[in-house]
Amino acid sequence: MSLPKAQFIKQIHPNLSLQQINEIPVIVLDHAVGKAMIALQGAHLLSWQPHFAAQDIFWLSEIEPFKLGAAIRGGIPVCYPWFKDNGSPAHGYARINLWQLSQWQICDDQVELNFTLYDRHNLVEAEVKMTFSAECRLSFTHYGEQEAQLALHSYFNVGDIAETTLHGLPKTALNTLNNQQENVPSPRQFDQETDCIYSAENPISRIEDKAQQRTIEIEHINASDIVVWNPWHKKTSSMSQSGYQTMLCVETSRIRRRLVQGESVQAIIRLVR
Ligand SMILES: O=P(O)(O)OC[C@H]1O[C@H](O)[C@H](O)[C@@H](O)[C@@H]1O
Numbered sequence: 001m002s003l004p005k006a007q008f009i010k011q012i013h014p015n016l017s018l019q020q021i022n023e024i025p026v027i028v029l030d031h032a033v034g035k036a037m038i039a040l041q042g043a044h045l046l047s048w049q050p051h052f053a054a055q056d057i058f059w060l061s062e063i064e065p066f067k068l069g070a071a072i073r074g075g076i077p078v079c080y081p082w083f084k085d086n087g088s089p090a091h092g093y094a095r096i097n098l099w100q101l102s103q104w105q106i107c108d109d110q111v112e113l114n115f116t117l118y119d120r121h122n123l124v125e126a127e128v129k130m131t132f133s134a135e136c137r138l139s140f141t142h143y144g145e146q147e148a149q150l151a152l153h154s155y156f157n158v159g160d161i162a163e164t165t166l167h168g169l170p171k172t173a174l175n176t177l178n179n180q181q182e183n184v185p186s187p188r189q190f191d192q193e194t195d196c197i198y199s200a201e202n203p204i205s206r207i208e209d210k211a212q213q214r215t216i217e218i219e220h221i222n223a224s225d226i227v228v229w230n231p232w233h234k235k236t237s238s239m240s241q242s243g244y245q246t247m248l249c250v251e252t253s254r255i256r257r258r259l260v261q262g263e264s265v266q267a268i269i270r271l272v273r
Pocket residue numbers: 071084090091153176195196227228229237249
């Protein structure tokens with residue numbers, strides 16, 4: 001997967017720069033631990049490639065137009081303060097609003113970047129802390145007054161969805177395509193459109209990617225739900241007809257148990273081989 005071309009704007013630190021992809025400002029990390037790109041719209045991690053990895057951990061649509069105010073297809077969109085059409089715009093406004101890089105800390109073996117979303121009173125509404133080392137930790141904190149939903153809507157890069165197996169999920173899930181609680185196989189493979197909400201009772205999911213000979217592990221901390229999504233042939237904005245073949249969304253979520261003020265949720269993402 002080749003990353004979109006970015007235009008250099010400003011150096012923040014020898015390992016950190018501000019760049020621009022079409023209309024979207026992005027923070028670019030180039031460090032011994034690996035390379036990452038984060039859009040300030042949405043505090044949206046677009047790409048993370050640890051130094052030892054042959055491929056990016058995340059899938060990013062090769063036809064993404066990078067327009068301000070439009071959700072970006074790939075990486076980790078932060079869906080907040082609601083999921084899906086529980087409000088408008090779909091999946092909340094956090095993913096289409098500009099966040100601020102409020103703090104950074106760069107050491108030899110770890111980089112920490114903090115992004116903050118402010119409300120119309122200039123009060124902090126949410127914070128995303130990203131830590132890059134051999135693994136990537138994304139920690140979300142909800143500071144708003146109202147209860148909120150969240151999905152860290154991670155698009156993982158797989159060599160071939162037909163040769164991908166997802167391990168660690170329960171054997172029942174809410175199939176949102178027909179709104180039925182169903183028995184589903186676990187481990188699970190994919191050969192059609194899939195949109196399921198699982199209970200996050202087991203905090204570890206593993207994506208076994210046979211084509212790229214690697215396994216991605218996702219640790220879901222303080223999640224209530226895990227969403228698994230692949231649109232298959234269903235027409236999806238900013239996704240090519242073949243896009244579904246190399247991605248799988250496994251989303252660390254708080255849908256059925258809402259977040260209260262001050263609560264945090266984490267996704268820890270690592271390659272296990
Ligand atoms: O197209 P988006 O608004 O980015 O949503 C993409 C997908 O997100 C989640 O995975 C939902 O479960 C799906 O129903 C939805 O289609």
